Amino acid sequence: MKKFWQLAASATLALSMLVACGTEKETETQQKEGAVVVEENNETAFPVTAVDALGNEITLEEAPDRIVSLTPSNTEILFGLGLDEEIVGVNDNDNYPEQVADKTRVGGIEYNVETIVSLQPDIVFAHESSMFSLESAIAQLEASGVTVFVVNNAENFEETYDTIEVVGTLTGKEDEAEEVISSIQAKLADIEAKLEGVEPKTAFMVVGGAPNIYVVGQNTFMNEMLKFIHVENAVKEDGWPMYSPEQFLAANPDSIIFTYEGDDETIKNNPAFANMTAVQNNALTVVDANTTSRQGPRIADGVESIAKAIYPEVFND
Template structure:
């Protein structure tokens, strides 16, 4: 069962696992999904270029929305669209209101269920291959917007701006982005004062198949933001670690992100044979963080940075 949970979690990571407004006054003139510093209100119909480079026209402000992935759902709720959301994935767990929404499947989307909910807008995601299901949704007359698979903070802001524009919540999206940018800047400013960087190893799954996060990942970006060193930064993406190499690199802090399915995650790392002389083990600096906050490319990703900062530099981020 643990092996199955680990594989499922890693699969969720690979997919990324991983807003109502008032009257619409100003016609959106461009078709890009980028973030703009100037707030615009969406007038419908509106055309948006989605992650598949398709121009998607949304004729009216959506009243019923189905979200196929948790990050899209969290963005929609943060934009005030909770009442409009009628369907979410089986993986959705935040905010608590999602528990009352219809479930439309996991990695295998129940296309028939989505169609039966008769949404005005389906929020899909570039990380999820719907296969023939995408065309089936379109053939059923549904408007499907494929949101970009964000790998950087700027791309998260783009995702928020896209969903805001598609739902008539451009002001809410703009406010949310500015708030996230402000909080992120505050964390960076505080981290910049740290003179002695700590070496960090992040574990996204435990033994025997220990996976970590290399460069060009959100977690690596977060570690850099808090002015720490990712000891797996010489590799790319999500990789299975070489235990001997990690022991030699001697991390000061070990972060685990799988405590949600392994309540002994920290205990197991602290008792790992052969790691006794690693600084993080000797000093009991093994901390589990909320996986959703540090892996989902949505509004809570900045909270994830702050949680990571508190775990690595508790004396600075109190």
């Protein structure tokens, strides 16, 4: 499936966070995944300890000066927190913000361990969705003394906020993390207000259209975006199932959203789909694959792009 692996690679880790505050030193151990334990002195929030997606406790004695990101969504969060100078290595597929062009590329699905080690990072932000190709790399990095924090896949907005918070805590950017979250929430609230009273519609989100049709299913982050804008997903299966032409035709949603240019033409030009409601009404729209799949600072942009595609009458500029 065309570029389908990027959906997994773009997913970021969602973690729950707990910060222990006060002038007296207090420590409360949280063993569940995603918990953050902060041992605070009178001047700084460090050292901090966070439990990653693998259940490993990762402790940083001070804010990291050198950071490597193995995931585009993580990279966007780190830049969103103002860590431009600290980021020294990024994923081969990173394309936002434009400053990534000046960073060392360390791999896409497979990672160049030697390059990562040579960058002397204080922490490497990895992600659970790449564990199928990351286990060996993590073992080598840890054997070289490199600290790796594996983030989990966020399945909804709240878990994305948790991710931003924990990355902010680990990098000494708590206030900036709250600002990023507030900005996302404000834009989502504006979108929600515009959609008040709207008549719900049904839709497909196609993430691969040639030669096989792969679609967004239930219990995915993209499905959460659809639910937020009062759209019923025509796909009832979980994950990203492959649909046969017969299944695709039978579902017959009001709108079809595509995340890659050209997939819309594949459907539009196929005579088998000529009688579908979305095809007849020309309700086929391509949206940006990055903002709709990366759980980071631009999720509200992704939601808005889908909302504009499905409800053009509401978002008529």
